[in-house]
Amino acid sequence: MDNITKMMVINSSKVLPSDVVIKLYESNSDVMIKETCFGVMVSGERAVVDKLLSETRKMDPYGIFIKERGFAPGEPNRCRATRRGGARPGFHMLETEERILPQIAEGLRALDKGEIPRQKMKKKKLELEKLKEIIEKAEVS
Amino acid sequence: MKVFIYPTNSLILSDLVERFGHEPLAVMQEISKRVSNPGLDSPPMNITPEDPKIGLKYAAVEVPSGVRGRMALNGPLISKAEAAIIVRDPVVSFGCMGCARTNELVNFLIRAKKIPILDLDYPSSEEEAKEFVFKISQFLKSLGQGEKK
Amino acid sequence: MNSSENLVRIAQLSCGAEYSGIQAEIDSAAKQVNAVIVYPEIDIKDIENIEEEFGLKVASSDLKLLMARAKSIVTGKVHVDAVFVATCFRCAEAAIVRSEVRRYIHEKTGIPVISYSFTERTTAGTLLTRMEALTTTARRKSLLAREKQSGLTAGIDSGSTTTKAVIMKDNKIIGKGWVPTIKVLESAEEAYNAALKEAGVKREEIQALGTTGYGRFLVGDHLKADLIQEEITVNSKGAVYLADKQKGPATVLDIGGMDNKAISVMDGIPGMFTMGGICAGASGRFLEMTAKRLGVGITELGALAMKGKQEDVKMNSYCIVFGIQSLVNSLAAGSTPEDVAAAACHSVAEQLFEQQLQEIDVKEPVIMCGGTSLIEGLPKAVEELLKVKVIVPDNAQYIGAVGAALLVSGFIRPRI
Numbered sequence: 001m002d003n004i005t006k007m008m009v010i011n012s013s014k015v016l017p018s019d020v021v022i023k024l025y026e027s028n029s030d031v032m033i034k035e036t037c038f039g040v041m042v043s044g045e046r047a048v049v050d051k052l053l054s055e056t057r058k059m060d061p062y063g064i065f066i067k068e069r070g071f072a073p074g075e076p077n078r079c080r081a082t083r084r085g086g087a088r089p090g091f092h093m094l095e096t097e098e099r100i101l102p103q104i105a106e107g108l109r110a111l112d113k114g115e116i117p118r119q120k121m122k123k124k125k126l127e128l129e130k131l132k133e134i135i136e137k138a139e140v141s
Numbered sequence: 142m143k144v145f146i147y148p149t150n151s152l153i154l155s156d157l158v159e160r161f162g163h164e165p166l167a168v169m170q171e172i173s174k175r176v177s178n179p180g181l182d183s184p185p186m187n188i189t190p191e192d193p194k195i196g197l198k199y200a201a202v203e204v205p206s207g208v209r210g211r212m213a214l215n216g217p218l219i220s221k222a223e224a225a226i227i228v229r230d231p232v233v234s235f236g237c238m239g240c241a242r243t244n245e246l247v248n249f250l251i252r253a254k255k256i257p258i259l260d261l262d263y264p265s266s267e268e269e270a271k272e273f274v275f276k277i278s279q280f281l282k283s284l285g286q287g288e289k290k
Numbered sequence: 291m292n293s294s295e296n297l298v299r300i301a302q303l304s305c306g307a308e309y310s311g312i313q314a315e316i317d318s319a320a321k322q323v324n325a326v327i328v329y330p331e332i333d334i335k336d337i338e339n340i341e342e343e344f345g346l347k348v349a350s351s352d353l354k355l356l357m358a359r360a361k362s363i364v365t366g367k368v369h370v371d372a373v374f375v376a377t378c379f380r381c382a383e384a385a386i387v388r389s390e391v392r393r394y395i396h397e398k399t400g401i402p403v404i405s406y407s408f409t410e411r412t413t414a415g416t417l418l419t420r421m422e423a424l425t426t427t428a429r430r431k432s433l434l435a436r437e438k439q440s441g442l443t444a445g446i447d448s449g450s451t452t453t454k455a456v457i458m459k460d461n462k463i464i465g466k467g468w469v470p471t472i473k474v475l476e477s478a479e480e481a482y483n484a485a486l487k488e489a490g491v492k493r494e495e496i497q498a499l500g501t502t503g504y505g506r507f508l509v510g511d512h513l514k515a516d517l518i519q520e521e522i523t524v525n526s527k528g529a530v531y532l533a534d535k536q537k538g539p540a541t542v543l544d545i546g547g548m549d550n551k552a553i554s555v556m557d558g559i560p561g562m563f564t565m566g567g568i569c570a571g572a573s574g575r576f577l578e579m580t581a582k583r584l585g586v587g588i589t590e591l592g593a594l595a596m597k598g599k600q601e602d603v604k605m606n607s608y609c610i611v612f613g614i615q616s617l618v619n620s621l622a623a624g625s626t627p628e629d630v631a632a633a634a635c636h637s638v639a640e641q642l643f644e645q646q647l648q649e650i651d652v653k654e655p656v657i658m659c660g661g662t663s664l665i666e667g668l669p670k671a672v673e674e675l676l677k678v679k680v681i682v683p684d685n686a687q688y689i690g691a692v693g694a695a696l697l698v699s700g701f702i703r704p705r706i
Contacts, residue, residue: 004173009152067155068165070172087331090150092355093238095334097152103267104153107274117271120262190311193410205378206410207306214309239352240306242381 002046005069006053009094010039011101012063020064023056034073038094039064041073062105142284145222145251148231148238149215157274158226161281166222168237171214188213200246211243219250224257224284226277231263257284298325298425301370303359303391305352306378310410316376319417323425328370330362346390353377353387360391364398372428374421375405379649389562389651396556402427405562407649419565423522427559432700434527434559437536439696441497444485446513447521447690448478448505451547451574452661455481456691457489457496458699465489466688474505475512482513500524500698502690516701521690526553526560528693529657532683539653543672543680544689545642545662547574552646554653564646570610572641574662579614580634584627588665591631595667598628600636608641635667639675647676654678659686 010017020040024033029052031044042049057064110117142163146154149168158165175188188210196209199216214237227248231238238244252258259280264270300320307313320327336358341347344357356375362368373395377384385407392403404424406417427434439458447454449471455478457465467484471477478501486493500517501510502524510518529542542553550572553563570576581591603625605616617630656678658669664687669680685692 007152065152065156066159067152068167068169068173070169070175087329090237092332092334092337093148093150094152100153100264100270103264103270104157104274106267107264107270107272110271111274111278115271115275117268117275120269120272188309188311190410192309192311203380205306205381205384206310206408207378207381208309210306210309210311210410237309239350239355240309241349241351241383 003044004046004049005041005043005072006049006066007036007041007069008039008053008056009065009067009098009101010060010063011065011098011105012060014060014063020056020059023059024052027052027055032073036073038098041069043072062108063101065101065104142223143221144281144284145218145225147225147227147244147247147251149218149247150237151228151231154226154228154277157277158281161278163224163281163284166218168214168218171217172237199250205242207240208243208246211237211240212246215243215247216250219247219254222251222254222256224259224280225251225254226259226261226280227251228261228263295324295425295429298323298371298428299328299369300325300372300374300421300424301330301359301363301368302327302374302376303330303356304374304376305350305356305384305387306381307376307408310378310408310412312408312410312412315412315414315417316374318414319421322414322418323421325372325421325425327374328368330359330368330370332358332362332367336361344390344394346387348383348387350383353384356387357391360395363395363401370401372424373401373403374424375403376408379407379409381407385649392561396561402431402559403561419520419522420563422520423560423563426519426523433697434523436697436700437531437558439699441699441702442491442495443695443699443702444482444496444499445691445694445696445698446478446482446499446501446503446509446515447524447688447694448474448501448503448509449546449690450504450549453477453481453503453505454688454691455485456685456688456695457485457491458692458695459489459491463685463688463692465491466685466691468687471505474508478505478509478513497702498698500694500701502694515698517694517698519694519697522551522553522560522563522565524693524697525551525659525689526555526693527558527697528689528691529553529659529683530555530558531696532659532685532689532692533655533657533681534683535655535657535681541650541652541654541656543642543646543656543658543663544660545572545574545638545658545668546660547578547662549573550642550646552642552650554650562650564649569608569641569645571608571613572638572645574660576610576613576638576641577634577662577665577668579610580617580631583614583618583621584630586627586631591634592665592667594628595631595635595665596670598626598630598632598667600629600632600671602629603633605633605637608637608644613637632667632671635665635671636675638662638668639671642672643675652676652678655681657681657683659683659689661687663687 034041144158144163145166155165155167192213193206193209196212199212264273340358392405439461442459453471455467465485465488467481469481498516501515530536540555544551581588603620607613663682673680
């Protein structure tokens with residue numbers, strides 16, 4: 001049986017991790033649930049976890065992000081408490097990504113509204129002739 | 142379709158690929174396999190000294206063991222990949238993505254596969270994030286329905 | 291080992307340890323010396339600013355994390371007793387970070403640091419001597435600060451090839467004993483008795499005894515030693531003491547009969563080292579075989595080598611089998627014994643360079659010790675190869691015994 005752990009990272013003004021936990025418990029699914037500092041972790045059979053999480057995400061599709069996790073919740077090699085302080089490296093990665101979740105949420109909202117974003121212009125390096133011109137002007141003044 | 146993501150441990154990419162109906166190939170799945178293998182020591186360590194040897198498939202013994210060990214995780218994902226989304230300049234990426242040499246090799250191998258690839262810059266504003274999400278959705282749509290589970 | 295002593299908190303600053311599959315080995319080695327591994331807490335902002343602050347730009351983010359954790363120790367955000375810096379062998383970027391972080395922590399805090407470059411073949415056994423040296427430095431800081439021997443003490447170095455003993459009194463060596471190691475305890479007794487005899491003192495008069503080397507536990511238990519210490523710490527101390535270079539950086543090269551050590555030392559305390567034993571071609575045994583082939587005693591080989599020119603002898607291999615064969619062939623082809631002796635010294639020096647010095651910065655002064663340092667041709671060959679001046683202190687072959695006698699003088703208790 002394919003048992004997995006998925007984490008829900010919650011960055012929402014509508015729902016709190018505790019709300020999500022209650023919703024998960026209400027489902028009566030055969031899964032293990034753990035609330036964490038960044039959201040919730042859910043372990044169980046892949047099909048069950050996938051279905052439950054995509055249902056739960058509907059609470060706030062723009063505020064709940066999901067990814068799989070290699071280790072089960074509370075794994076001593078990954079837990080801060082047993083590592084005596086510092087977080088596992090993956091935590092800092094999550095911390096970094098968490099900061100732009102509001103912008104990604106905006107992107108998703110715009111997509112659902114059918115907005116087509118403006119293409120960003122690539123910055124080109126200044127042409128040599130132009131640079132030469134600027135230097136010559138600077139020398140004169 | 143099975144979509145390789147880079148950074149391989151990215152929450153955002155993993156989430157978006159799944160949201161838009163495809164299967165993200167993330168390094169967490171490889172780690173999970175190792176952790177749940179009952180043959181390993183207790184407490185389970187996700188990588189054993191055997192992994193850098195498996196990594197010899199991708200790089201010779203003169204390449205540091207940490208690179209080869211990471212390749213043992215990334216290699217199976219690369220071989221399964223049917224498409225890839227690559228963020229060119231992720232701000233910081235740690236752990237499985239913490240070694241620059243491994244990342245160069247992963248990037249090379251995925252490009253050498255000649256599968257559909259979307260290259261993106263890491264967004265630094267709301268406008269850019271909109272473009273980021275839009276491009277990913279368009280790319281994934283262009284791959285068709287694939288094998289959505 | 292040391293299980294009754296205080297728990298030591300060792301901060302692990304590493305890149306690639308887990309991915310090389312050796313984290314369990316590190317944890318196990320730490321446990322054996324009654325230490326725990328700690329990962330210093332950092333803030334994500336620390337990582338973003340660390341390159342600017344530390345002044346070193348790196349491509350790998352786990353190395354940024356490593357530097358940020360080092361800073362966390364230096365600023366006192368986290369309390370640790372010792373630091374273990376480890377990165378993958380053959381990673382150039384990491385080697386630079388490792389060396390600079392080691393220096394940074396040493397200079398800013400004085401917390402003992404050991405650095406190491408690992409492969410997937412690194413085992414807890416390999417790490418144990420390092421962890422032992424590290425925890426010793428942490429637990430016995432005041433002992434290691436000792437720069438002079440006092441009272442009447444003895445040191446025994448039970449090596450794999452020879453056993454050495456010295457008696458020291460008021461910072462002077464007054465007796466020496468040197469015997470080949472046959473049976474560990476008997477040879478130790480013999481060397482100890484010889485040293486006592488030369489010093490003209492009785493065993494009961496000795497105020498404290500220290501042991502080191504391979505047989506340190508056995509000999510230490512048997513003679514009820516006050517200090518039983520691994521050879522890295524002891525030899526570092528012994529070398530800087532004998533060469534009178536106790537402050538600042540130094541590099542100690544100890545080519546033994548069967549085993550080599552290259553130690554990078556700071557203020558008499560080891561920071562990074564390699565221990566050999568893989569290749570007999572890099573050991574005193576190679577020179578011993580050469581001497582036998584030339585029909586001279588090992589003590590005469592050095593003087594012979596000083597007169598020869600190694601360039602005139604072609605060697606196809608460093609190997610103790612094939613290399614010696616090359617030397618024999620050269621003799622048959624008309625080379626002089628002097629040239630062959632010089633070539634043998636050069637071969638050992640080159641092998642030392644290939645095998646031992648890959649991970650060590652060669653900072654001057656370079657101090658050579660151990661029995662082979664007395665074969666003059668060898669330090670000369672090392673000088674030529676490394677482009678440095680090599681110091682061979684008096685009594686260089688007694689380095690371990692002197693180090694032990696010096697350190698153990700800190701254990702003298704007033705006797706009733």
